[in-house]
Amino acid sequence: MEPGHSCTTEVVIVGGGFAGLHAARALRHAPVRVTLIDRRNFHLFQPLLYQVATGALSPSDIASPLRRILRKQKNARVFMGEVVGLNPRERKVLLENGFVSYDYLVIATGAENDYFGRNEWQARAPGLKTIEDATAMRAHILAAFEGAERESDPERQTEWLTFVIVGGGPTGVELAGALAEIARKTLRNDFRNIQPERARILLLDAGDRVLGAYPEELSRKAERHLIGLGVRPRCGVRVQEITDRGVWVQLRDGRREWIGARTVLWAAGVRASGLSHILAEETGAQLDRRGAVYVNEDLSLPGYPEIFVAGDLAHVEQDGRQVPGVAPAAIQMGRFVAVEIQRRLRGQPPRRFRYRDKGSLAVIGRHAAVAWFGPLRFGGILAWLAWLFVHIVYLIGYQNRLLVLLQWALKYITFNPRARLITGEAVDVPKEARVEETGMRASS
Amino acid sequence: MEPGHSCTTEVVIVGGGFAGLHAARALRHAPVRVTLIDRRNFHLFQPLLYQVATGALSPSDIASPLRRILRKQKNARVFMGEVVGLNPRERKVLLENGFVSYDYLVIATGAENDYFGRNEWQARAPGLKTIEDATAMRAHILAAFEGAERESDPERQTEWLTFVIVGGGPTGVELAGALAEIARKTLRNDFRNIQPERARILLLDAGDRVLGAYPEELSRKAERHLIGLGVRPRCGVRVQEITDRGVWVQLRDGRREWIGARTVLWAAGVRASGLSHILAEETGAQLDRRGAVYVNEDLSLPGYPEIFVAGDLAHVEQDGRQVPGVAPAAIQMGRFVAVEIQRRLRGQPPRRFRYRDKGSLAVIGRHAAVAWFGPLRFGGILAWLAWLFVHIVYLIGYQNRLLVLLQWALKYITFNPRARLITGEAVDVPKEARVEETGMRASS
Numbered sequence: 028m029e030p031g032h033s034c035t036t037e038v039v040i041v042g043g044g045f046a047g048l049h050a051a052r053a054l055r056h057a058p059v060r061v062t063l064i065d066r067r068n069f070h071l072f073q074p075l076l077y078q079v080a081t082g083a084l085s086p087s088d089i090a091s092p093l094r095r096i097l098r099k100q101k102n103a104r105v106f107m108g109e110v111v112g113l114n115p116r117e118r119k120v121l122l123e124n125g126f127v128s129y130d131y132l133v134i135a136t137g138a139e140n141d142y143f144g145r146n147e148w149q150a151r152a153p154g155l156k157t158i159e160d161a162t163a164m165r166a167h168i169l170a171a172f173e174g175a176e177r178e179s180d181p182e183r184q185t186e187w188l189t190f191v192i193v194g195g196g197p198t199g200v201e202l203a204g205a206l207a208e209i210a211r212k213t214l215r216n217d218f219r220n221i222q223p224e225r226a227r228i229l230l231l232d233a234g235d236r237v238l239g240a241y242p243e244e245l246s247r248k249a250e251r252h253l254i255g256l257g258v259r260p261r262c263g264v265r266v267q268e269i270t271d272r273g274v275w276v277q278l279r280d281g282r283r284e285w286i287g288a289r290t291v292l293w294a295a296g297v298r299a300s301g302l303s304h305i306l307a308e309e310t311g312a313q314l315d316r317r318g319a320v321y322v323n324e325d326l327s328l329p330g331y332p333e334i335f336v337a338g339d340l341a342h343v344e345q346d347g348r349q350v351p352g353v354a355p356a357a358i359q360m361g362r363f364v365a366v367e368i369q370r371r372l373r374g375q376p377p378r379r380f381r382y383r384d385k386g387s388l389a390v391i392g393r394h395a396a397v398a399w400f401g402p403l404r405f406g407g408i409l410a411w412l413a414w415l416f417v418h419i420v421y422l423i424g425y426q427n428r429l430l431v432l433l434q435w436a437l438k439y440i441t442f443n444p445r446a447r448l449i450t451g452e453a454v455d456v457p458k459e460a461r462v463e464e465t466g467m468r469a470s471s
Numbered sequence: 472m473e474p475g476h477s478c479t480t481e482v483v484i485v486g487g488g489f490a491g492l493h494a495a496r497a498l499r500h501a502p503v504r505v506t507l508i509d510r511r512n513f514h515l516f517q518p519l520l521y522q523v524a525t526g527a528l529s530p531s532d533i534a535s536p537l538r539r540i541l542r543k544q545k546n547a548r549v550f551m552g553e554v555v556g557l558n559p560r561e562r563k564v565l566l567e568n569g570f571v572s573y574d575y576l577v578i579a580t581g582a583e584n585d586y587f588g589r590n591e592w593q594a595r596a597p598g599l600k601t602i603e604d605a606t607a608m609r610a611h612i613l614a615a616f617e618g619a620e621r622e623s624d625p626e627r628q629t630e631w632l633t634f635v636i637v638g639g640g641p642t643g644v645e646l647a648g649a650l651a652e653i654a655r656k657t658l659r660n661d662f663r664n665i666q667p668e669r670a671r672i673l674l675l676d677a678g679d680r681v682l683g684a685y686p687e688e689l690s691r692k693a694e695r696h697l698i699g700l701g702v703r704p705r706c707g708v709r710v711q712e713i714t715d716r717g718v719w720v721q722l723r724d725g726r727r728e729w730i731g732a733r734t735v736l737w738a739a740g741v742r743a744s745g746l747s748h749i750l751a752e753e754t755g756a757q758l759d760r761r762g763a764v765y766v767n768e769d770l771s772l773p774g775y776p777e778i779f780v781a782g783d784l785a786h787v788e789q790d791g792r793q794v795p796g797v798a799p800a801a802i803q804m805g806r807f808v809a810v811e812i813q814r815r816l817r818g819q820p821p822r823r824f825r826y827r828d829k830g831s832l833a834v835i836g837r838h839a840a841v842a843w844f845g846p847l848r849f850g851g852i853l854a855w856l857a858w859l860f861v862h863i864v865y866l867i868g869y870q871n872r873l874l875v876l877l878q879w880a881l882k883y884i885t886f887n888p889r890a891r892l893i894t895g896e897a898v899d900v901p902k903e904a905r906v907e908e909t910g911m912r913a914s915s
Contacts, residue, residue: 068613068893085531092891094661104663106906107617107893125623125906158892169512173551179569217538219548447536448602449512449551462550462569 035060038368039120039129041110041302043070043093045357046135046338046364051103052096053365058372061103062127064120068092068107074354076155077198080164080292081205082213082447090158110136110302113309115331131333131368134302134320135361138339138352141298141317148269152291155198164292166449168206171290172214173449175221177460187460188226189288191274193266194295195232196239197389200249202294203230204391207256213447229286230260231276237262238389238397240351245397248406252391266295297352299340310334315342325377326364332371335364343380350382359383388413479504482812483564483573485554485746487514487537489801490579490782490808495547496540497809502816505547506571508564512536512551515602518798521642523605524736525649526613526657526891530602554580554746557753559775575777575812578746578764579805582783582796585742585761592713596735599642608736610893612650615734616658617893619665621904631904632670633732635718637710638739639676640683641833644693646738647674648835651700657891673730674704675720681706682833682841684795689841692850696835710739741796743784754778759786769821770808776815779808787824794826803827832857 036059040047043065051063072089079086097103112121119126140154153163168190175187190206192199207228214223230237230253236246237253237260250260263279273287299318306312306320312328313321319342320328326341328334338357343350350356363380370378386400388410396410480503484491487509495507516533523530541547556565563570584598597607612634619631634650636643651672658667674681674697680690681697681704694704707723717731743762750756750764756772757765763786764772770785772778782801787794794800807824814822830844832854840854 068617068891085529087529087531087892090892092661095891098661104620106621107614108621108904108906122621122906124904125621127906170551173512176548177550177552177566177569217536217542447512447539448531448534460552460568462552462566462571464569464571 036130036372037062037128038131038133039064039127040133040135041065041120042135042137042338042340043067043105044073044135044137044338045354046137046340046361047133048093048096049358049361050133050135050337050365051361052100053362054368055100055102057102057365057369059102059131059368061100062106062129063093063097063103064106064108064110064122064127065093066107066109068094068105070096071158073156076158076161077201077205079158079161080155080168080202081209082165082169083205083209086158086162110305113305115310115334118333129333131335131371133335133337133361133364133368134306134340135336135338135357136300136302136340137357138297138317139300140293141296142293143296145269148293151269151271152193152293154293154297155202156297165447167290167292168209169447169449172210172218172221172223172226174289174460176218177220177462179461179463183461184221185227186272186287187289188221188223189273189286189290190226190228191286191288191291192228192230193274193291193293195230195234195237195260195262196294197387199230199232199294200237200253200389200391202292203228203253203258203260204256204395207253207258208392211257224257226257227288228258229288230258231264231266231274232260232262233265235262241387241389241397241399242404245399245404245406249389249391249397252395252397252406256392297339303340306336312336317342323377324379325367326360326380327367327377332377335367337361337364343382345382353387355385356382480574480816481506481572482575482577483508483571484577484579485509485564486579486581486782486784487511487549488517488579488581488782489798490581490784490805491577492537492540493802493805494577494579494781494809495805496544497806498812499544499546501546501809501813503546503575503812505544506550506573507537507541507547508550508552508554508566508571509537510551510553512538512549514540517600520599520602520605521645521649523602524599524608524612524646525653526609527649527653530606534602554749557749559754559778562777573777575779575815577779577781577805577808577812578750578784579780579782579801580744580746580784581801582741582761583744584737585740586737587740589713592737595713595715596637596737598737598741599646600741609891611734611736612653613891613893616654616662616665616667616670618733618904620662621664621906623905623907627905628665629671630716630731631733632665632667633717633730633734634670634672635730635732635735636672636674637718637735637737639674639678639681639704639706640738641831643674643676643738644681644697644833644835646736647672647697647702647704648700648839651697651702652836655701668701670701671732672702673732674702675708675710675718676704676706677709679706685831685833685841685843686848689843689848689850693833693835693841696839696841696850700836741783747784750780756780761786767821768823769811770804770824771811771821776821779811781805781808787826789826797831799829800826 038059039062040051041064048070051061054061069090069092075089078084094105108122118129140156142148154160171187175184178184192203210226211224238246238249265277267277268275269291276284303318303320307314320336321342322336326335337360339352388398390396397406398410398413482503482505484495484507492514495505498505513534513536519533522528538549552566562573584600586592598604615631619628622628636647654670655668682690682693709721711721712719713735720728747762747764751758764780765786766780770779781804783796832842834840841850842854842857
């Protein structure tokens with residue numbers, strides 16, 4: 028035995044999202060040492076990123092340091108670092124400058140924005156997977172209103188006040204609803220030259236309806252809510268080009284159309300994080316077209332019973348459908364893997380992972396949502412309250428959930444002006460907006 | 472008269488800091504139109520930046536959108552933009568893409584970090600003037616603890632756990648105190664391989680004592696408080712070189728010394744913002760060696776009675792001493808200028824600006840401070856309460872100061888874990904820290 032190393036079973040978890048963190052927590056009484064590795068030092072409550080992007084919440088409202096969450100779990104430690112390789116034969120995870128050995132490995136590095144090979148669009152149309160994505164999106168949105176306020180030319184002013192959201196899934200719908208509300212309510216009295224409530228918000232989707240994965244009845248309900256808020260959903264529209272001044276789209280009949288818009292937001296899709304390619308290379312794991320890893324029924328990697336994949340990175344089929352990339356599925360996978368590791372330590376046979384669909388929710392604006400809990404389908408404020416409840420229940424790392432709820436309520440009521448900061452080095456002032464103003468001299 | 476323009480007197484204010492914002496607010500009943508121009512969309516409560524830098528507060532706690540603060544002041548509007556030039560003959564302020572005409576101009580663009588010609592130090596030793604400075608500093612500090620946790624080599628671990636603060640003025644003292652407290656208290660149980668409370672915090676100053684501008688008795692008091700918190704103040708030390716691994720310093724006897732430290736924080740000095748050079752070029756204004764503008768007794772520019780300079784950008788002498796670059800001075804100048812403009816509109820003669828020194832305060836840690844109100848000089852918790860009171864009184868843009876106070880109190884009591892996020896694109900994981908861990912295989 029080498030000095031400084033015990034002979035405890037080493038469980039290494041890569042990724043501190045819903046899957047990885049819940050796996051770590053579920054191992055708290057297990058006779059193992061848990062090492063959680065993440066590039067970032069915090070767990071991010073991704074389902075609320077759109078609220079940061081629209082200035083309703085601050086980054087610190089939806090993120091919590093991993094180290095803090097796990098501080099009382101004595102069998103867990105946290106390493107901040109980027110995994111750059113894997114040696115499955117020697118059971119080592121490689122970091123930039125060193126390695127960590129494992130007996131069991133859980134890989135849960137999640138998903139990232141997918142621009143379908145058009146990565147140059149990223150700078151023009153920020154997506155929504157990280158805190159930086161959200162603050163960049165917020166900066167784009169707020170700077171557009173600032174640009175419109177400065178702009179003297181009416182046509183160019185319209186471009187500043189046009190917002191295109193690409194992708195009508197839950198993220199796109201939630202973004203559109205939140206954006207409509209800040210334009211119509213929050214910012215209403217803040218400007219002098221423009222009326223923010225006249226902002227055009229277009230929600231583009233290539234499919235037949237928004238929320239394509241939801242029952243059609245709820246899609247219709249969501250569309251009605253959106254239209255009521257001033258959002259214009261446009262289905263059957265495919266984005267072909269994104270420029271600084273707008274987007275070229277192709278309609279279903281093949282015609283092309285130009286939409287002038289200074290702000291384009293990306294909610295069209297995600298793909299598995301880059302680690303899946305390292306995994307494929309080192310273990311021969313098979314990836315689907317989104318880069319997710321095909322796993323065994325017990326979420327282990329074919330041929331590697333000591334390696335598990337959980338969360339968005341895992342491709343799991345159930346009843347002929349793929350388990351969706353949502354937080355509840357990731358949490359369930361994380362917990363399942365933790366139990367599975369303990370079963371193996373006790374010599375018990377592997378089980379089969381079953382995703383229990385507890386329903387889907389999409390929020391549209393402040394007091395409306397559509398919910399889908401199996402046979403139950405409903406909308407409006409009831410669905411919104413359900414959303415609030417579900418989010419509070421799933422909050423992790425917030426020692427006092429009630430307190431967080433109160434703070435959020437307060438921010439919601441006051442429309443939290445202080446979350447509307449344009450920050451970040453990458454953010455530029457709206458230089459393009461032309462100001463030409465000749466005031467009359469006053470006699471002094 | 473051109474269409475769309477009234478013949479109201481146009482007051483243009485450049486800069487939304489303490490001076491500019493207070494000038495704008497003090498003009499709320501004046502028969503003028505106020506245009507406030509700032510590169511950023513928010514007012515920043517700079518005296519609390521060090522709390523963001525050390526993870527006690529979040530950026531949104533100390534910043535408030537200018538547009539929000541002025542939303543009810545109907546004679547004021549806000550333009551987000553960067554002033555790139557000035558045409559004093561035509562009375563025009565030039566933005567990147569256009570111009571705004573003025574009858575009266577107030578320039579209050581403040582100060583920025585001064586690296587005394589060694590701008591390459593900026594990346595290695597972040598200063599503390601902007602929100603991005605503060606989050607960068609926070610990321611440096613927290614990443615250093617992360618690096619130490621990962622590092623296997625004891626000597627290199629010490630480098631990660633050594634923090635050098637350059638400059639023993641109020642900013643350096645406040646930073647050192649806050650840093651000592653997060654190391655000794657906040658982070659205490661968060662790590663497994665290191666003891667954060669063993670962090671070495673060195674406060675370097677080239678002068679004889681910390682807080683050189685304060686009475687000597689308070690400097691001594693501050694030094695004792697700092698030492699009690701575990702900070703090591705080192706005076707008579709001049710920084711010669713800053714590298715990724717530490718600093719070369721020169722002692723008073725001429726000897727050189729190497730201090731190994733992964734984190735170097737800059738609190739050594741500020742200079743007037745770049746706009747003063749444009750001002751000098753276009754109006755012949757004289758600048759001091761820090762770039763601040765020499766102004767008339769009424770804060771107007773020599774030869775340009777319609778142009779005022781206020782805040783850190785103005786060089787004002789009073790009783791043989793320069794008025795210091797502190798928030799109360801900037802607020803007083805801003806308000807003075809607003810009254811002066813109204814007096815000119817009424818044909819009244821200019822007055823002389825007098826700075827009323829209401830005292831100085833420097834906070835050391837959570838419950839200690841040194842205060843200096845003319846004859847009154849005191850330290851300890853009383854000074855800290857005075858500090859709290861003064862800051863609450865001067866808070867601007869927070870509609871409910873009591874609410875803010877309560878929120879802060881809550882964050883202070885709970886040590887606000889959620890402010891400890893390492894964010895920003897520029898931030899890297901501590902790649903340099905070597906991890907070499909070989910766990911023992913468990914039988915599975």
